[in-house]
Amino acid sequence: MSGQRCSAARVVMVVALAWLGGCAKPGLYHWGNYEDSLHKLYRNPASRASYFAELGEIIRTADEKGLRVPPGLCAEYGYLHYLNGDIDGAVVYWQREKDDWPEAVVLMDTLIANARAQEEGEADGEESADAVLWTEPEPAMSEVVQEDSFEGSGEIVEMLQENPPMELEGEPETEVLP
Amino acid sequence: MAALVRAVLAGVFAASAMVGCVKHEPFDYTAFKEENPRSVLVVPVMNNSPEVGADDYFLATISVPIAERGYYVFPVNLTRALLADAGLSDPGLVHEADPVKVARLFGADSILFIKINNWQSQYLVLTTQVKVGFEYLLVSGKTGRPLWESSRTLVYSPDTVATGNVIADLAVMAIQAAATKLAPNYVPLARQANWQAIAAVDTETGQDMRLQGLHPFLFGPRHPLYKTDWEAKKSEASSSSRPAPRSGRSRRGSGRGSPQVSADEN
Numbered sequence: 001m002s003g004q005r006c007s008a009a010r011v012v013m014v015v016a017l018a019w020l021g022g023c024a025k026p027g028l029y030h031w032g033n034y035e036d037s038l039h040k041l042y043r044n045p046a047s048r049a050s051y052f053a054e055l056g057e058i059i060r061t062a063d064e065k066g067l068r069v070p071p072g073l074c075a076e077y078g079y080l081h082y083l084n085g086d087i088d089g090a091v092v093y094w095q096r097e098k099d100d101w102p103e104a105v106v107l108m109d110t111l112i113a114n115a116r117a118q119e120e121g122e123a124d125g126e127e128s129a130d131a132v133l134w135t136e137p138e139p140a141m142s143e144v145v146q147e148d149s150f151e152g153s154g155e156i157v158e159m160l161q162e163n164p165p166m167e168l169e170g171e172p173e174t175e176v177l178p
Numbered sequence: 179m180a181a182l183v184r185a186v187l188a189g190v191f192a193a194s195a196m197v198g199c200v201k202h203e204p205f206d207y208t209a210f211k212e213e214n215p216r217s218v219l220v221v222p223v224m225n226n227s228p229e230v231g232a233d234d235y236f237l238a239t240i241s242v243p244i245a246e247r248g249y250y251v252f253p254v255n256l257t258r259a260l261l262a263d264a265g266l267s268d269p270g271l272v273h274e275a276d277p278v279k280v281a282r283l284f285g286a287d288s289i290l291f292i293k294i295n296n297w298q299s300q301y302l303v304l305t306t307q308v309k310v311g312f313e314y315l316l317v318s319g320k321t322g323r324p325l326w327e328s329s330r331t332l333v334y335s336p337d338t339v340a341t342g343n344v345i346a347d348l349a350v351m352a353i354q355a356a357a358t359k360l361a362p363n364y365v366p367l368a369r370q371a372n373w374q375a376i377a378a379v380d381t382e383t384g385q386d387m388r389l390q391g392l393h394p395f396l397f398g399p400r401h402p403l404y405k406t407d408w409e410a411k412k413s414e415a416s417s418s419s420r421p422a423p424r425s426g427r428s429r430r431g432s433g434r435g436s437p438q439v440s441a442d443e444n
Binding site for chain 1: 217251254
């Protein structure tokens with residue numbers, strides 16, 4: 001008897017929660033399935049193509065319906081173009097991020113400058129002091145393997161692989177905090 | 179009928195108990211207002227819990243509440259890749275780096291650090307309950323001083339859908355409990371935690387949780403309510419004898435995984 005009542009209470013509680021959860025929150029931006037597709041990417045790095053497609057869809061839908069594209073989304077979409085080897089496409093979206101969000105100007109200028117420099121094969125010695133982090137932009141597939149830390153390609157990763165773990169700890173101290 | 183009312187009350191009570199009890203201590207927003215950040219750089223989440231991938235759940239769901247609160251938020255995935263490219267692939271290294279230097283590289287006004295310190299799954303008969311302890315710390319990108327923090331424990335049970343039929347619902351719940359054990363999806367949990375911390379909004383009920391003592395981000399420059407919460411908070415803060423949030427605490431001194439912040443609640 002008391003067991004039944006307990007079950008009934010549980011069910012009523014669930015109903016109450018479902019009813020309370022009915023109200024949706026209005027938002028400033030159109031997010032689409034951003035969160036779920038990003039998390040899927042983390043779960044399975046091979047799903048980058050569908051993440052890429054989702055971000056493109058969000059931007060297209062927002063533009064068509066006059067909704068606002070969330071901050072950072074065009075920057076991220078540009079980065080995926082970059083990973084795909086499409087530097088012109090990357091610059092288009094990084095430029096758009098910069099135009100839409102003055103807050104992003106420093107980072108977008110750095111990325112655009114480095115991508116252009118890389119494209120021209122003049123990555124060394126051309127960047128401003130702000131570009132120190134990314135004097136050697138990562139090659140196309142580093143995103144895919146970065147979760148497993150040191151299996152990626154690229155100058156820095158190769159450097160890390162050659163060094164024993166102890167020296168690895170000190171790496172950012174000399175690299176990032178000169 | 180009386181039993182039904184009792185049951186409803188019990189249900190509502192249980193629901194509120196799920197989010198834990200909170201001390202109603204006013205939070206001092208002085209530094210937050212002085213700094214008045216426009217942008218937030220969320221660096222990779224530090225996972226001190228045994229739950230593999232807990233950091234990814236939190237990172238994937240943090241951007242929406244911050245942006246919807248009125249801030250520019252740097253894309254978390256790009257941020258993580260750029261930091262990794264610079265040799266900072268381990269969140270522990272990022273959390274111990276000089277925040278001013280990191281912020282300058284991105285042109286960020288502030289940096290948000292998130293740590294997951296505790297994660298306990300309890301497999302009950304009909305459901306799975308997860309208890310997660312985490313802390314958020316927002317520091318100035320200009321000076322590195324703390325602007326805001328929140329440290330909480332959330333108890334979460336996966337959603338259930340009720341049909342009104344007790345037997346059917348119990349069956350559904352049993353299946354869900356089993357499914358949760360097999361392939362847990364904690365995106366809703368992390369979303370709930372992030373929304374509560376950043377916006378003091380309960381994602382299940384839409385309820386404003388400031389009434390329960392939560393102290394969210396102030397509304398940011400991109401939000402229509404920007405600065406509308408400054409006055410109220412000011413008077414609240416002035417009645418508090420507490421100094422600026424953890425102003426004396428050095429971020430750098432807070433080594434990895436140290437229990438530096440006593441929980442606001444529990």
